[in-house]
Amino acid sequence: MAIRRVRIFSLFERFWHWSQMLLILVLMFTGFGLHGFHHQLGFEQAVTLHTFAAFSLLLLWAFSIFWLFTTRNWRHFIPTVKGMWQVLHFYSFGIFQGEHHPYRKAYWRKHNPLQALAYLMLKIVLFPLIWVSGLVYLFYFLWRNIPHATQVLDGVALVHTGAAFTIVVFVMIHIYMLTTGHSFKEHVMPMITGFDDVDLTPEEEAYLLKDEPGVIR
Amino acid sequence: MRSLRRLLLTLALGALAPCSVALDNWPTPPATDAPAPQVSGPLSGGTGDHTKYEALKQPFASGPEVTKACLSCHTETGKHFMKNIHWTWEYRNPETGQLLGKKHLINNFCTNARGNEGMCAQCHVGYGWKDETFDFTNENNIDCLVCHDNTGTYYKTPNSAGSPACSVMFEGRPPIDFNLVAENVGLPQRANCGTCHFNGGGGDNVKHGDLSTALKNPPRGLDVHMDAKGLNFACTACHITKSHVWAGSRYRVIAKDHDGVGKPGQRRDVATCESCHGTAPHPVDSLAAFKRNDHISSVACQTCHIPEFARGGVATITDWDWRTAGKTRNGQGYHEHGYTQGNGEERYTYKSIKGTFTYGENLVPLYRWFDGQMRYTTIDTKFDVTKPVAINDFTGSRDDGRSRIWPFKRMRTWMPADIGNGTLVYNHLWGDDPDSYWGNYDMGKSIAHGMKEFGLPYSGQYGFVETYSYWPITHMVAPKENALRCEECHAEDGRLDGVEGIYMPGRDHNTWLDLIGVIAVAGTLLVILGHALIRIFSSIKGQH
Numbered sequence: 001m002a003i004r005r006v007r008i009f010s011l012f013e014r015f016w017h018w019s020q021m022l023l024i025l026v027l028m029f030t031g032f033g034l035h036g037f038h039h040q041l042g043f044e045q046a047v048t049l050h051t052f053a054a055f056s057l058l059l060l061w062a063f064s065i066f067w068l069f070t071t072r073n074w075r076h077f078i079p080t081v082k083g084m085w086q087v088l089h090f091y092s093f094g095i096f097q098g099e100h101h102p103y104r105k106a107y108w109r110k111h112n113p114l115q116a117l118a119y120l121m122l123k124i125v126l127f128p129l130i131w132v133s134g135l136v137y138l139f140y141f142l143w144r145n146i147p148h149a150t151q152v153l154d155g156v157a158l159v160h161t162g163a164a165f166t167i168v169v170f171v172m173i174h175i176y177m178l179t180t181g182h183s184f185k186e187h188v189m190p191m192i193t194g195f196d197d198v199d200l201t202p203e204e205e206a207y208l209l210k211d212e213p214g215v216i217r
Numbered sequence: 218m219r220s221l222r223r224l225l226l227t228l229a230l231g232a233l234a235p236c237s238v239a240l241d242n243w244p245t246p247p248a249t250d251a252p253a254p255q256v257s258g259p260l261s262g263g264t265g266d267h268t269k270y271e272a273l274k275q276p277f278a279s280g281p282e283v284t285k286a287c288l289s290c291h292t293e294t295g296k297h298f299m300k301n302i303h304w305t306w307e308y309r310n311p312e313t314g315q316l317l318g319k320k321h322l323i324n325n326f327c328t329n330a331r332g333n334e335g336m337c338a339q340c341h342v343g344y345g346w347k348d349e350t351f352d353f354t355n356e357n358n359i360d361c362l363v364c365h366d367n368t369g370t371y372y373k374t375p376n377s378a379g380s381p382a383c384s385v386m387f388e389g390r391p392p393i394d395f396n397l398v399a400e401n402v403g404l405p406q407r408a409n410c411g412t413c414h415f416n417g418g419g420g421d422n423v424k425h426g427d428l429s430t431a432l433k434n435p436p437r438g439l440d441v442h443m444d445a446k447g448l449n450f451a452c453t454a455c456h457i458t459k460s461h462v463w464a465g466s467r468y469r470v471i472a473k474d475h476d477g478v479g480k481p482g483q484r485r486d487v488a489t490c491e492s493c494h495g496t497a498p499h500p501v502d503s504l505a506a507f508k509r510n511d512h513i514s515s516v517a518c519q520t521c522h523i524p525e526f527a528r529g530g531v532a533t534i535t536d537w538d539w540r541t542a543g544k545t546r547n548g549q550g551y552h553e554h555g556y557t558q559g560n561g562e563e564r565y566t567y568k569s570i571k572g573t574f575t576y577g578e579n580l581v582p583l584y585r586w587f588d589g590q591m592r593y594t595t596i597d598t599k600f601d602v603t604k605p606v607a608i609n610d611f612t613g614s615r616d617d618g619r620s621r622i623w624p625f626k627r628m629r630t631w632m633p634a635d636i637g638n639g640t641l642v643y644n645h646l647w648g649d650d651p652d653s654y655w656g657n658y659d660m661g662k663s664i665a666h667g668m669k670e671f672g673l674p675y676s677g678q679y680g681f682v683e684t685y686s687y688w689p690i691t692h693m694v695a696p697k698e699n700a701l702r703c704e705e706c707h708a709e710d711g712r713l714d715g716v717e718g719i720y721m722p723g724r725d726h727n728t729w730l731d732l733i734g735v736i737a738v739a740g741t742l743l744v745i746l747g748h749a750l751i752r753i754f755s756s757i758k759g760q761h
Contacts, residue, residue, distance in 0.1 A: 034722050036709055043703035043723060044505045051504055096755040141511040150615060153720045158727050165734030169741045176745045180752075 002205055005217040006198040008110045009191055013073075016064050017191055023060070024167065026053040031164055054134055061127070076110055077120045084113040095180060104199040107208075122170060130163035255451035257404040258458075268400045277395035280344050281357040286399065288356055295356030297460040303342040304359065306330070308468045315593055317468050323596060323641045325608050325630035325684045326418035326537065327571070331596075332667050335377030336647035340413035347377035362395075364409050365402040370394065373412075378649045380656025382550060383570070407443060408433050410452040419571070420564075422531045426580065426626035427692040431529030431560070439529040441696045455488045464488040470689055472517065472589035472613065473621045490518040505703075515719065517587075517621040519691050521701040525579045526626060526690045530560030536575035537630040540681045543658040544569055550658065570646075570655045572631075582624030582690050584713050586613035589620075591687075596673060599639045608686040615718040622716055624690040632684055633660060635668075637676020643667035 009017075030050040033041050041049070068074040086102040091114075094102070103112035111119065136143075136156050143149060178187040190196035195217065200208070208216040267273060272286040288295050302308055307318035319330045319337070330337035338346035343358045345351065352358060362371045374387045411433055418424030422431075437444040442454070456463045465488025474491035490498070496513060499506040512521075527533040544567075545551070555566030556576045567573050591609045600606045613620030635642050645667035646654045654663035661679060668675035706713040707723030714724070 034707075036723050036726065039704075043707045047508065047703070048504045096751050098756060144514065150718060150720050154725070154727075157720060157722065157725075158730055161727070161734070162730055165730075165737055168734075168738050172738070172741050172745065176749070179749070 002200055002202070003104070003197050004200050004205060004208075005195045006107065006200065006208065007194040007215040008105065008107075008196050008198060009194040010071075011194070012063075012067055014191055014194060016060060016067075019060060020057065023053045023057040024171070026050075027057070028164065028168060028171075035161060051138065054131070054138070058131060061131075075108065077116050077123065079117050079120055080113050082113065084117075087112050087114045091180070101180070105196060106199055107201075107204045110196070110198070118170075126163055126166055126170065130160060130167065133157075133160040133163065253446075253449055255404075255406050255449050256454050257451040258454040263403075267402050270400075273396065273399040277399065280360055280362060280395070283395050283399050284344075284357050284359050284361050287361045287402075288359075294461065295359060297462070298342075298359055299353070299356070300460075301462045302466065302468075303463075305353070306341060308466075310468060310590075312469075312590060313592055315595065317593060317595075321595065322593060323608065323643070324418070324424075325628055325632050325686045326424055326534075327646065328539075328632055328641075329643045329646075329667070332643050332645050332670050333647040336375045336379055336383075338376055339373045345376050362398050362402070363412060364405045366398045366409065367403040367406060368398055368401045369408065371398045375647070377647070379647045380649055380653055382656050383647070384649075405451060405453055407451055414452075418534065420534075422527060422533045424533075424628075425688050425692070426526040426533035427523065427688075427690045429527070429529060429531035429533070431531045432692065435529060437696055438699065439695075440693050442694060455493070457488065459486075467591065467689065470587070470589035470591070472587050472623060473514070473619050494518070515615060515621055517623045519689075519694070520582075520584060520622055520624050522694050522697070523582070523624060523690050523692075524695055524699060524701050524705075525581055526624070526693055527578045527580050528693055528695075530558060530578075531562075532556065532558040532564060532576040532578045533580070533626065534574045535577040535580070535626075535628065537571070537628070537632070538573040539630065539632045540572065541567065542569060542572035543654075543660065545658060550656075569658065580626070581712065583627045583687075584622055584624055584716055585611070585687075586615065586620045586716065586718065587611055587623040587625075587689065588613040588617055594641060594684075596641055596643060596671075598641070602634055602636050602639050602680065602682050605683040605685060608684050611687060622713065626688040626690055628686045628688065630684050630686070631681045633664060633679050634682040635664070635676050635678070636680035636682075637678040638674055640674075641682075642675070642679065643671060643673065645670065 027050060030041065030046045030053065032038060033046045034043065034050060083103060090099060090102050101112075105111075109116075133156050137153070137160055140149075140153060143152075146152070178184050205216070270290065272289050273283075275286065277283050277286070298304055302318060305318065306320040307316070309316055319341075321331065323329050327333075327337070334341070334351070335347040338351075342360045342363060343351070344360055345358065360373070363373060370391075371393055372390060374390075375384065378384055411428070411430060414425075414428050415421060415430045415432065416423070417428070422429030431439055432443055434445045435443050437447050442448050442450040453463075456465045458464070464486055471487055471489050474487060474489040475496070476487075477491045477496040478493065497510045498513070498518070499509040501507050501510065550569030552565045552569065553567040554563040556564040556574075558564055558576065559578055564576055565574065566576070588611070591611050593609050594600060594606055613623075633642055633644055634640065642664045644654060644660070645652055645663040649656075650666075651657060652659075652662045652666035654660060657663070661677075664679050665675060665677070701712070704723065705711055707721055709724060711724055713719075713721065
């Protein structure tokens with residue numbers, strides 16, 4: 001086994017991540033403005049921005065879902081308990097003792113078990129919650145005449161706002177996690193350059209050196 | 218989709234342009250601009266010149282003689298006209314069964330026309346209604362001129378003598394040249410309708426709040442349709458007419474028009490905004506425009522497009538207190554100025570004959586769900602005199618399919634009532650007899666007289682009740698750039714603060730969710746800070 005610099009985030013993945021970050025920031029800013037938490041934007045501009053950012057994000061997700069399944073990258077997000085205890089133990093205790101992060105990225109496992117589970121939950125619970133409720137909200141004009149439409153809208157808004165708060169919490173933890181283990185910069189760079197330290201098997205190393213020389217340094 | 222009306226208006230305007238060029242001796246430019254004619258809807262144009270009719274050249278000594286001449290050519294007009302509410306002053310609401318109209322109703326301004334026709338029926342389109350003997354079947358009693366005079370020299374005076382103290386107000390006007398007026402008749406101008414409708418409630422803009430003399434010659438900012446230099450609509454451009462019956466009455470408001478413009482040649486029955494602008498009036502060139510069209514089903518056009526009423530420098534009365542009426546100086550009634558309105562005119566804040574007034578200008582309306590149906594407290598309605606009573610009340614909700622959120626002027630008045638029986642009263646205000654309030658200032662006597670005259674029960678004990686009346690705001694439509702912005706309503710403490718039955722982003726929150734959300738975010742921040750602090754602390758300790 002050898003630790004090598006390997007490109008684990010493709011160009012599309014990095015584009016996906018950063019444009020998603022930008023759109024989510026816009027959505028959070030405009031969304032909480034619409035909710036009445038701040039008045040930095042006019043309501044009309046906020047609604048317009050929020051809606052266009054939401055549609056852009058949905059489009060991005062459509063591409064990313066397609067990409068995940070066609071490139072088999074979805075396998076990175078299969079939940080596993082293997083190594084989970086060590087990771088949890090590290091964040092709860094080891095990190096304070098100056099220990100190193102117990103997880104080594106593998107070529108087909110670029111996230112640690114806790115990360116993979118968190119991202120999976122984000123992908124299959126939180127994001128669907130906010131975009132389904134958002135779309136139902138947005139298309140209110142189509143169902144506004146059903147019985148008790150106002151109460152339904154009230155509930156939809158509740159789910160949408162609740163999911164938004166949860167995403168804020170996720171973003172906060174997500175950013176804080178970058179400061180753990182290595183330096184903040186070392187955590188962010190892979191999502192910019194694509195390269196990170198990966199524990200390769202001799203077979204993987206040989207394969208990459210021979211067939212994908214641009215992916216390994 | 219274009220309505221016939223809009224098309225006709227365009228054609229009419231288009232047709233006028235070359236016409237005026239011809240009159241201006243083209244190619245020589247005119248020395249002065251003649252005022253453009255007001256646009257009166259599909260009736261624009263005309264087929265006869267009234268200065269050429271022999272019937273109008275005969276000497277006239279009175280109004281009814283002119284009417285007779287009018288009807289000698291307009292043979293069916295009398296029959297048509299007698300059906301309309303300007304003549305009958307009576308309306309049976311088909312839904313509530315209530316008998317309405319000025320002939321019967323009590324209002325919370327000068328209280329009642331009934332019994333005071335000698336004064337109030339100056340605004341009846343007839344000649345000589347002063348008491349119950351008026352002949353509603355005599356076509357010659359119709360007053361054609363008050364609406365059709367285009368000279369501005371025609372006027373009316375009370376039909377009976379009031380107290381000498383009051384009738385002095387109407388003396389000394391120049392005699393009417395009936396031939397001049399008759400030969401210069403035309404479609405009603407804003408000033409014609411305004412003679413009465415701008416002065417409802419006893420003075421300029423007193424009653425409606427959105428109908429004032431400022432609309433005689435309004436700038437674009439006051440009313441985008443009546444704009445004298447722009448569209449220049451006469452009232453009848455919207456209040457379209459079919460056989461002398463007008464569309465658009467407060468007695469039966471269409472709060473939500475599902476039909477829109479209709480097919481060409483259809484729709485002569487409504488004065489709704491939608492009847493010209495359609496049911497998707499905002500051109501969809503943005504997401505916001507799409508959302509605005511979506512608002513149509515819940516929000517009346519007037520709500521956003523009439524941001525304030527009593528604009529244009531003419532104030533409206535918002536509070537009226539009859540309790541202070543009747544004070545005299547040296548046995549004489551008097552009045553006090555106390556309010557200077559936007560156009561510089563002084564308004565009375567006290568009159569012995571009426572009490573105390575409070576004025577307002579540029580007022581934000583009250584907003585409520587409204588299904589178009591007003592229910593009136595009539596002379597025979599019993600109510601609890603210890604509580605405020607609505608002279609006209611209304612209901613509406615999001616779910617009934619016919620309501621929208623409408624703007625209202627709310628009028629508050631302390632006015633006389635029969636405290637013993639718990640009813641409103643007919644007050645005998647006008648007359649040259651010893652019982653009339655205007656001149657004698659004895660309310661006990663005047664109420665007793667007013668009730669007895671119509672055989673109504675009166676306990677003999679009068680007092681004052683607090684009343685409200687609600688006036689849907691629909692005129693003084695502002696230019697689109699002055700329409701309300703979203704956040705005027707989509708905000709806490711916004712304009713639609715008290716409106717129920719809807720969820721509005723920006724206005725409505727789930728307090729619990731917000732609390733939990735904020736706690737979760739703050740809690741996360743605390744945990745992160747704690748975690749980080751322990752890390753920093755333990756690393757410092759580790760270095761030692």
